[in-house]
Amino acid sequence: MAIIEISIVPLGHGSTGISHYVAGCLQELDKYGKDVRYELTPMGTIIEGDLDTILALARRMHEVPFQKGAQRVLTTLRIDDRRDRDTSMEQKKRSVRDKL
Amino acid sequence: MAIIEISIVPLGHGSTGISHYVAGCLQELDKYGKDVRYELTPMGTIIEGDLDTILALARRMHEVPFQKGAQRVLTTLRIDDRRDRDTSMEQKKRSVRDKL
Amino acid sequence: MAIIEISIVPLGHGSTGISHYVAGCLQELDKYGKDVRYELTPMGTIIEGDLDTILALARRMHEVPFQKGAQRVLTTLRIDDRRDRDTSMEQKKRSVRDKL
Amino acid sequence: MAIIEISIVPLGHGSTGISHYVAGCLQELDKYGKDVRYELTPMGTIIEGDLDTILALARRMHEVPFQKGAQRVLTTLRIDDRRDRDTSMEQKKRSVRDKL
Numbered sequence: 488m489a490i491i492e493i494s495i496v497p498l499g500h501g502s503t504g505i506s507h508y509v510a511g512c513l514q515e516l517d518k519y520g521k522d523v524r525y526e527l528t529p530m531g532t533i534i535e536g537d538l539d540t541i542l543a544l545a546r547r548m549h550e551v552p553f554q555k556g557a558q559r560v561l562t563t564l565r566i567d568d569r570r571d572r573d574t575s576m577e578q579k580k581r582s583v584r585d586k587l
Numbered sequence: 588m589a590i591i592e593i594s595i596v597p598l599g600h601g602s603t604g605i606s607h608y609v610a611g612c613l614q615e616l617d618k619y620g621k622d623v624r625y626e627l628t629p630m631g632t633i634i635e636g637d638l639d640t641i642l643a644l645a646r647r648m649h650e651v652p653f654q655k656g657a658q659r660v661l662t663t664l665r666i667d668d669r670r671d672r673d674t675s676m677e678q679k680k681r682s683v684r685d686k687l
Numbered sequence: 688m689a690i691i692e693i694s695i696v697p698l699g700h701g702s703t704g705i706s707h708y709v710a711g712c713l714q715e716l717d718k719y720g721k722d723v724r725y726e727l728t729p730m731g732t733i734i735e736g737d738l739d740t741i742l743a744l745a746r747r748m749h750e751v752p753f754q755k756g757a758q759r760v761l762t763t764l765r766i767d768d769r770r771d772r773d774t775s776m777e778q779k780k781r782s783v784r785d786k787l
Numbered sequence: 788m789a790i791i792e793i794s795i796v797p798l799g800h801g802s803t804g805i806s807h808y809v810a811g812c813l814q815e816l817d818k819y820g821k822d823v824r825y826e827l828t829p830m831g832t833i834i835e836g837d838l839d840t841i842l843a844l845a846r847r848m849h850e851v852p853f854q855k856g857a858q859r860v861l862t863t864l865r866i867d868d869r870r871d872r873d874t875s876m877e878q879k880k881r882s883v884r885d886k887l
Contacts, residue, residue, distance in 0.1 A: 494665070500798070527680055529679040530667065533630055558769065561765070562764075563863070564762075566762040567630065569603060571758035580628070582606040587613060601701040602699055603759040605698065653868075661866065661867055666849065703869060713887060714887065726828070728826070730792040731830075777829075780829055783827060786806055786810035
């Protein structure tokens with residue numbers, strides 16, 4: 488199980504707002520129903536799951552702004568891949584809170 | 588008002604877990620009480636506020652792992668600075684959800 | 688043609704230096720010979736090519752620290768995917784320099 | 788001595804090209820003459836120096852697109868701060884190459 492954060496920014500869009508594109512990316516995720524666990528944050532979308540599965544999802548999300556007309560897209564992916572024990576989005580936050 | 592995401596990683600630490608350091612960084616934020624609005628995510632901490640104020644906080648958070656003994660720290664900051672209208676962490680998420 | 692930057696950080700390594708891991712990642716790239724164009728920078732490796740090809744390479748590079756014994760790896764990928772015209776690492780730098 | 792990478796992206800700009808903004812950011816750096824060592828890469832600008840000095844420079848670079856009319860700017864900063872021994876942009880690359 489890995490966790491990735493993805494942030495997708497279309498360029499050449501005349502408006503400062505890009506939530507329309509982000510919503511499209513989430514609709515792509517929602518096609519997979521309950522099989523995909525994700526969390527929308529103010530700075531991106533965090534997804535947990537098998538690494539190759541969630542990287543394939545990230546690849547699809549990256550395509551969404553192009554389908555909506557963008558000609559250039561900057562995507563940032565941050566991968567946290569831990570193999571010494573199970574991890575999850577919730578567990579990571581709990582682990583910090585337990586130490587506060 | 589700007590929004591930043593900060594992720595702090597100490598290197599040279601013998602263990603794979605780093606939540607102890609993250610907790611220390613949040614304690615640094617908590618010193619400022621209710622004046623600082625932040626959100627812990629599975630991949631970092633998101634802070635909203637006046638840009639120079641929150642950058643100064645990020646600078647203090649970056650120092651925490653050194654105080655705990657780290658000798659090398661990698662910090663990633665992502666800044667979203669919007670000046671055409673007010674923004675907030677909550678408003679950004681709502682703006683996406685409204686389009687779903 | 689797209690350009691990606693990849694930065695790979697193993698955690699739980701007792702030493703502050705990680706160039707041994709970075710070198711292993713570049714050896715993975717070098718297996719593909721002259722077909723892959725990349726540039727080592729002080730903060731990561733930048734690769735240009737067909738997006739799916741270079742993402743597959745990034746995926747292999749991410750695996751290298753695990754093969755060397757790491758149990759947790761943080762990888763950051765930044766993708767610049769431009770489809771309105773050809774781009775390259777060299778062209779991007781030249782475009783900035785021409786305006787100086 | 789620390790090393791930072793900065794990448795600055797204006798939003799709401801009607802064109803896909805942003806090298807005009809990047810050039811402006813480098814001109815800001817060049818005001819400091821030979822005191823600042825930096826390297827332009829295809830994905831950002833890497834600066835080495837005293838951490839607080841280069842963070843102050845990054846803060847000025849972030850302001851440049853606003854001065855040129857942008858209303859929203861996304862800036863990514865990656866900080867590599869090593870205190871167990873001297874480091875430099877050149878040394879980091881050499882350290883990897885020595886292991887190849």
